[in-house]
Each structure stands twice: as C-alpha cells, then as structure tokens.
Amino acid sequence: MALTKEFDVVVVGAGHAGIEAALSAARLGSRVLVITTNLKRIGYMSCNPAIGGLAKGHMVRELDALGGEMGMAADSSCIQFRRLNAKKGPAVRGSRSQCDKDLYSRYMSNILNNEHRIDLIEAEVKGLLLEKGTCRGVIVGDGSQVLSRCVVITAGTFMNAVMHVGREKTSGGRVGDKATSGLSDQLRAEGFQVHRLKTGTPPRLDANSIDFSLTEPQGGDEIFYPFSFRSHAQLALPQVECFLTHTNEETHDFIRKNLHLSPIYSGEIEGKGPRYCPSIEDKVVRFATKSRHQTFLEPEGINTNSIYLQGISTSLPAETQDQFVRSIPALRNVKFLKFGYAVEYDFLEPTQLKKTLETKGISGLFLAGQINGTSGYEEAAVQGFIGGVNASLMAQGKGEFTLGRHEAYIGVLIDDLVNKGTSEPYRMFTSRAEHRLHLREDNTWDRLRGQSIGLGVLSLKTTERLEALKSTREALKLRLQKKVIVPNGLTQEKITQLGSSPLLKPTSLASFLKRPEIKFDDLYHFDPGLSEFGVEARESAEIEIRYEGYIKKQMEILEMVNRRMEIVIPEDFDYSKIQGLKVEEKEKLSASKPRTLADAVRISGVNPSAIQILFIYLKAHKQNPTAKRSPPPSSEVLG
Structure with missing residues (x-):
C-alpha cells in the first residue's frame, strides 16, 4: 500500500463511531483517511437492527442537531417506528426505529464514499507512530506508514477479540470479520489500563420456518417522528410487524441442564457483560422464579428472511441453542441462519481520556466507541462525532468542543466515562441525567443551537430551517400565553363538556392547558387556528407549558443537593x-x-x-x- 500524502485525521474503523468521526472531521474541512478491515461492512449492525430507544433516541436527535448522520440513516432505512413510553412523561419517551440493516449500511457507505475529503482503504492497523508523547500516524499490516496530525481509534469489539460458542473459541470481533491485534498491546506497553469486556448476540432465524400464528403481532405507530431534522415526515419504506412470544419452563430446563457448557459460567469468559442486556443464561439464573421471558421476533430487512431473536442472546453450544429455541411453540420447526455467540474484547479505561476524547497520555490520539467501554450503536456514534470534531479542530490548530451535562445526553455520557469510568458495558438511560426534564427529544435544537451554529458542521440551509421551526414554536407558545378564554355561557358550557371545572376569571390558553384533564386539541374550541401548527410544534409547546413547574422544582432540588x-x-x-x-x-x-x-x-x-x-x-x-x-x-x- 502506497500513500504518499499526509492526512489531517486518520480514523481507524468504519462502524458507527468511525463513520461519525470521519464525517464530522471532513465536514470541518479536514482531509480524512478511514482504515477498515472490511469495506463491505461499513456501518454494519452487528446486533439488533434498530436505532434509538429510551435515552438513546435523545442522543440520535442531539447528534443530528450537531450535524451527525445516524438520524438520516435510521430514517431512510426505517421499517417500523415506535415511540416508547408514549403514555409517560415527555422526559422518558424515546423514539425507536427498526431498520433494514442492509439499507442502513448501504446508506452510510454511500455517504462516506461521496464525501470528497474522505479516502477509504481496506487494511488492518497494527500500531501507532509515536514520537515524544505525540501520535504522528499509524502502521498498517504490510508495514506501511500513514502520517497524520491526529488519529481516532474506533475499534469496536475487535481488539484481541475472541468469539465463544459453547467450548469453541475463534478469533474475531463478529462472524465473518477477524480480530485485530497489536494496537491494545502497544497501548498497554505505553502505560494505558487495558481490560476485557464481553458482549453477545442472539440467533438469526429463517422467517419461512416460523409459525407466526402462535405469536402476538407488534405493529408500529401511525405517527412518524423522524430522528433527523432533514428527513421528510413520511416513511420511505414499507412498514413491517415484529412479533412477541415467550420462553417457557421447558426452555429454561434445557438451559439449566447445559449451563456448564456456557463459557460465561465455565469461566472461559473473564470480561463483564452488559448488565441491562443479559444473556438468556443470565436471565434464567438471575430470575429463577420467572416462568417465562419475553422474546421478540424482529425482521432484519424487507428483502431478507432473516429474523433477529431479541431477548435470547446466548453463547451456549449450537446443539443446545437448537434445543431450547425449538421449545418455544412458534419456533418448533425453526431453521437457524446463524447461531448466537459471545465476543470478548479489549477496552481502555475511559478515565484516561479528556472530555474531548483525546487520551491524556498521548497527544493527538483520540478514542471513541466501544473501545471506551460503552455498549450500543448510539453511544458509539456520538462519541465518534465528538472525537472526530476535536481531532479535526486540533489538526487545524483550533480550540476544543465539549458538551455539558446540562446541555445534552452526549455530555452526560462523556462526563460519566471520563470522570467515573466503567467496569461493565455502559449504556445510557434517562436516569443518568439529573437534568432529564430539560433534556427532551422535543427541545433538542433549542438546547444545542448555540453549540451547533458555533461549531459549523451542520449546513447553513438546515440551520436556517431549524431556526424557522424554532420561531414557529416560540410564536405558538406566545399565542397560548396571550389568548384568553373569557368566562361566559358558551365557554363555560364547552369547558364543562370537556370534563373540566368552570373558570372563575379570564384565563389564558396556556394556563388552561395546565389542567391535567385538558388536551392540546381541546384548545381548538377556543382558537381554531391552532390546528394549523405542525404536530411537533404543538407537542413542544404543550410540554413546555405543562411541565414548567416541574422543571423549576427539579432545578431547585439539584441546586439544594449540590450545595x-x-x-x-x-x-x-x-x-x-x-x-x-x-x-x-x-x-x-x-x-x-x-x-x-x-x-x-x-x-x-x-x-x-x-x-x-x-x-x-x-x-x-x-x-x-x-x-x-x-x-x-x-x-x-x-x-
């Protein structure tokens, strides 16, 4: 491999973190080289074919507001959309998109290949070029050197990775892709703390061999809330159903009898697995009194028969998987396309990082994604963006870009990692944020507009559109505050019909909306023109008005605790x-x-x-x- 030119930023890896790192750096004007071991697996969904969820959906919208790409990719490949916790408070609602994994990967590959400041090569990075505590580039498999001002490592689950199925062990970060070696050994030699973690994935099944009549169909929502501000409000692809079924005592009995064959319980795997995404072996042991566990059958795309068996991550032997999966009535005659497996891999203790995701020990070296101990596509993507931005800024001799805990879930994530560290795969939850009533999906642009405009990754056209939407939301809120319901025979009768108590004095629509029994649509009786505002503007205004007191109370408690x-x-x-x-x-x-x-x-x-x-x-x-x-x-x- 002959590369004569020097790059501003080299990104190692082209998964969810690597993509955002490369794009953010390039969009800030840096010349970027992406090095990946498999150009056919760019943005590949190694596990669940979905983006978003509780707190994760917040991060995807934050990433989009800053100029990231994950939201657009998820919207363009969405085959089922759901808003989780829709009946709960706005702070804990979360958007989730079931994606066509092939279309998602193809979208991301096209975006990278069409960015004129990005070059891509297929190779393995074996080491770093270090000089007096500064990273000057990388060394690839054939011994060639690539010079750069900064390097962002987004190695995912591939560093010294081992896959486990029962007692069988093979080198690899996922099926079809080999592990990488050299990087973590060099970093350990440089004094970095390197530890092991574990993750796992469930079997993939052939849809044609499943009896769906024995399952409960789970459809998507009628209203689509795009992750990206740049997306159209309509879904681009046909929508599919997922299906709910359950394990049973027969399933659990098969698993208990074969626990000695599980590498998790035999001691073969040393690394800790994700606490909030346990294997089916863990579920059966930890929740021994439960007679069944939920299992969702999720299509992996619209042009494939592959079904993702959510809830049954496992590393038991293939023959044992075959037995216990077939104990579920809908899966009696199932055909396996791929058996489940566990992956053990190296990660670096994240307290060795600055908030820019640059390492404290080596200047110009940035780490992002699962290498920092996180779990999940979304957690990886937002780290990639922050790492790529700061690598680009450093390469150009500019300042730093960071987000605070009060500004974004991205800020919460990075603050937790660099200050607390982690001994198990870190997953984002709304409960991790003390400002969660403020950190909502609906006000993402309002929270991050200053940071986003100042950074300049987002295009001017998109920024202008978002500013126009913000003005609309503010106009709506002002209208609700100024428009007054005057108590008279007609208005009191209508209020009674709405199941509310009569007014004692002229009341603004905003104050009236704070009544728990009143919905936004009820206001149309007093101001029909409100229906002309878009659904997101109406929702945002309603949340701001209804929860104004709660937000103020939360801030008072926070201030009291901090004191x-x-x-x-x-x-x-x-x-x-x-x-x-x-x-x-x-x-x-x-x-x-x-x-x-x-x-x-x-x-x-x-x-x-x-x-x-x-x-x-x-x-x-x-x-x-x-x-x-x-x-x-x-x-x-x-x-």
Missing part, C-alpha cells in the same frame, strides 16, 4: 430499604460505603437521580450520621 454534597452517610446505612434505587445502585453503594454524598456521586453506576433520592431520604428520616463515624469538621450533618 449539600458533604452530608455524611451513616456507615451502617441500609440502601436496600430505599425505594427508587436500582439494583445496580444498591449493590454498588453497599459495596463502596461512601462517606458523603460527594463520595457517592463519584461511584460508577450510581446516577444523579439516585443521589437526589438518597438526599431526600436522609433529610426526611433525619439519619444520625454520627452513629458509627465522626464526620470531618467541614461536613454538614443531618440530625
């Missing part, structure tokens, strides 16, 4: 009795025994919401923190 972080926690404090804490949080708090709230907030896996719950509990129950330990003089004691 009193030195509250002492009793040494014998029983976390198990506090309702609202997750099992993970109870486990980690009990094990760490933090001395103060400030100590507790630094524990990986303990979310800001848990700190608020703990603070309120301590305050309400007036715990005596001097029971078994004496607080330092500067500490505040509740008593």
Whole structure:
C-alpha cells in the first residue's frame, strides 16, 4: 500500500463511531483517511437492527442537531417506528426505529464514499507512530506508514477479540470479520489500563420456518417522528410487524441442564457483560422464579428472511441453542441462519481520556466507541462525532468542543466515562441525567443551537430551517400565553363538556392547558387556528407549558443537593430499604460505603437521580450520621 500524502485525521474503523468521526472531521474541512478491515461492512449492525430507544433516541436527535448522520440513516432505512413510553412523561419517551440493516449500511457507505475529503482503504492497523508523547500516524499490516496530525481509534469489539460458542473459541470481533491485534498491546506497553469486556448476540432465524400464528403481532405507530431534522415526515419504506412470544419452563430446563457448557459460567469468559442486556443464561439464573421471558421476533430487512431473536442472546453450544429455541411453540420447526455467540474484547479505561476524547497520555490520539467501554450503536456514534470534531479542530490548530451535562445526553455520557469510568458495558438511560426534564427529544435544537451554529458542521440551509421551526414554536407558545378564554355561557358550557371545572376569571390558553384533564386539541374550541401548527410544534409547546413547574422544582432540588454534597452517610446505612434505587445502585453503594454524598456521586453506576433520592431520604428520616463515624469538621450533618 502506497500513500504518499499526509492526512489531517486518520480514523481507524468504519462502524458507527468511525463513520461519525470521519464525517464530522471532513465536514470541518479536514482531509480524512478511514482504515477498515472490511469495506463491505461499513456501518454494519452487528446486533439488533434498530436505532434509538429510551435515552438513546435523545442522543440520535442531539447528534443530528450537531450535524451527525445516524438520524438520516435510521430514517431512510426505517421499517417500523415506535415511540416508547408514549403514555409517560415527555422526559422518558424515546423514539425507536427498526431498520433494514442492509439499507442502513448501504446508506452510510454511500455517504462516506461521496464525501470528497474522505479516502477509504481496506487494511488492518497494527500500531501507532509515536514520537515524544505525540501520535504522528499509524502502521498498517504490510508495514506501511500513514502520517497524520491526529488519529481516532474506533475499534469496536475487535481488539484481541475472541468469539465463544459453547467450548469453541475463534478469533474475531463478529462472524465473518477477524480480530485485530497489536494496537491494545502497544497501548498497554505505553502505560494505558487495558481490560476485557464481553458482549453477545442472539440467533438469526429463517422467517419461512416460523409459525407466526402462535405469536402476538407488534405493529408500529401511525405517527412518524423522524430522528433527523432533514428527513421528510413520511416513511420511505414499507412498514413491517415484529412479533412477541415467550420462553417457557421447558426452555429454561434445557438451559439449566447445559449451563456448564456456557463459557460465561465455565469461566472461559473473564470480561463483564452488559448488565441491562443479559444473556438468556443470565436471565434464567438471575430470575429463577420467572416462568417465562419475553422474546421478540424482529425482521432484519424487507428483502431478507432473516429474523433477529431479541431477548435470547446466548453463547451456549449450537446443539443446545437448537434445543431450547425449538421449545418455544412458534419456533418448533425453526431453521437457524446463524447461531448466537459471545465476543470478548479489549477496552481502555475511559478515565484516561479528556472530555474531548483525546487520551491524556498521548497527544493527538483520540478514542471513541466501544473501545471506551460503552455498549450500543448510539453511544458509539456520538462519541465518534465528538472525537472526530476535536481531532479535526486540533489538526487545524483550533480550540476544543465539549458538551455539558446540562446541555445534552452526549455530555452526560462523556462526563460519566471520563470522570467515573466503567467496569461493565455502559449504556445510557434517562436516569443518568439529573437534568432529564430539560433534556427532551422535543427541545433538542433549542438546547444545542448555540453549540451547533458555533461549531459549523451542520449546513447553513438546515440551520436556517431549524431556526424557522424554532420561531414557529416560540410564536405558538406566545399565542397560548396571550389568548384568553373569557368566562361566559358558551365557554363555560364547552369547558364543562370537556370534563373540566368552570373558570372563575379570564384565563389564558396556556394556563388552561395546565389542567391535567385538558388536551392540546381541546384548545381548538377556543382558537381554531391552532390546528394549523405542525404536530411537533404543538407537542413542544404543550410540554413546555405543562411541565414548567416541574422543571423549576427539579432545578431547585439539584441546586439544594449540590450545595449539600458533604452530608455524611451513616456507615451502617441500609440502601436496600430505599425505594427508587436500582439494583445496580444498591449493590454498588453497599459495596463502596461512601462517606458523603460527594463520595457517592463519584461511584460508577450510581446516577444523579439516585443521589437526589438518597438526599431526600436522609433529610426526611433525619439519619444520625454520627452513629458509627465522626464526620470531618467541614461536613454538614443531618440530625
């Protein structure tokens, strides 16, 4: 391989992180080289063929507002859209797109290949060119050197990766793609902390061999909310159904009898797996009293018979998988297209990174994606964007770009990683964000417009369109605040018909909308012109008005907690009795025994919401923190 020119940024890998890193760097004017071991697997969905979900959908919209591409790819390949938690509060709703995985990959491949500042080559990066603590480029498999001002490593699950199916072990980051070697060994030699994690994937089944009459169809939503501000409001592809079924006691019995063959339970796999996406082996062991577990049959595309068996990630031997999957009535005669397997791989402790995702130990070297201990396409993509942006800015001698916890879930993610680290695959949840009432999908542009415009990745045309939509939302909110319902015979009769109590005085539409029994559509009786506003503008205005008081209250609690972080926690404090804490949080708090709230907030896996719950509990129950330990003089004691 002969490459004579020097690049501004070299991106190692072309998965979800690598794509966003390359595009963001190129769109900021940098000359970029993408090196991947398989050009046919650009943006490949190795596991679930879906984008978004709870908190993840927020990050995809944030990425889009900043100029990323994942939202557009998801919208263009969407074969089923659903808004999760639609009946709950707006902060915890999440958009999810079931995607055609081949079309998604093809879209991303075309975008990369059509970007004139990006070159792509198929090769394996074996090492880094280092000079006096600075990264100067990479060394590829044939020994060739590629010079660059900055390097972004987005190696995914491929560094020293081993795939497990029962007692069989093979080198590889996923079926059909080999593992990479050399990089993590060099980084370890340079003093970086390198550890192991584990992930897994379920079997793929032939749709023609499934009895769908024994399942429950799960259709998508009628209203489509695109991830991307650049997408059309209509879906481009035919929509499909997913199907719900369940495991049973026969399934669980097969699994229990063969646990000794699972590499997770035999000790073959050392790395921790994702807590919130456990294997079916883990589910059967950890939830032994449950007689069944949900399983979703999800089509992987519109031109394939491949069905993704969500909920049954496994690394048991192929013959055991065949047995326990066939114990599910709808799958009695199923044909396997691919058996499930686990992957164990290297990752770097993310506390070794700056918030720009540049390593603290080597200048010009950035890490993004699963190499930093995260789990999920969305978590990887947003890291890739931040890493690519900052690599490009550094290559051009410019400043840094970071996001705060109060601005975006992206900021929460990176702050958690670089300050707390992780010992297990990190997944984003709304509960990780203390500002979650503010960090909603509907106000993404309002939150990030200043950062996005200042950065300049997003095109001027898109920015102008988003600013126009913002003006529309503001005009609608102002209209609701100014338009007044005057109590009279006609209006009082209509209000009674709506199931609400009569007005005592002239009331603005905004104040009237705060009544829990009133819906936005009810306002049309008093101002028919409101129906002319778009659905997203109406929804955003309604949320801002309804939850104004809750948002203010949350901010007051946050400020109070932040002022009193030195509250002492009793040494014998029983976390198990506090309702609202997750099992993970109870486990980690009990094990760490933090001395103060400030100590507790630094524990990986303990979310800001848990700190608020703990603070309120301590305050309400007036715990005596001097029971078994004496607080330092500067500490505040509740008593």
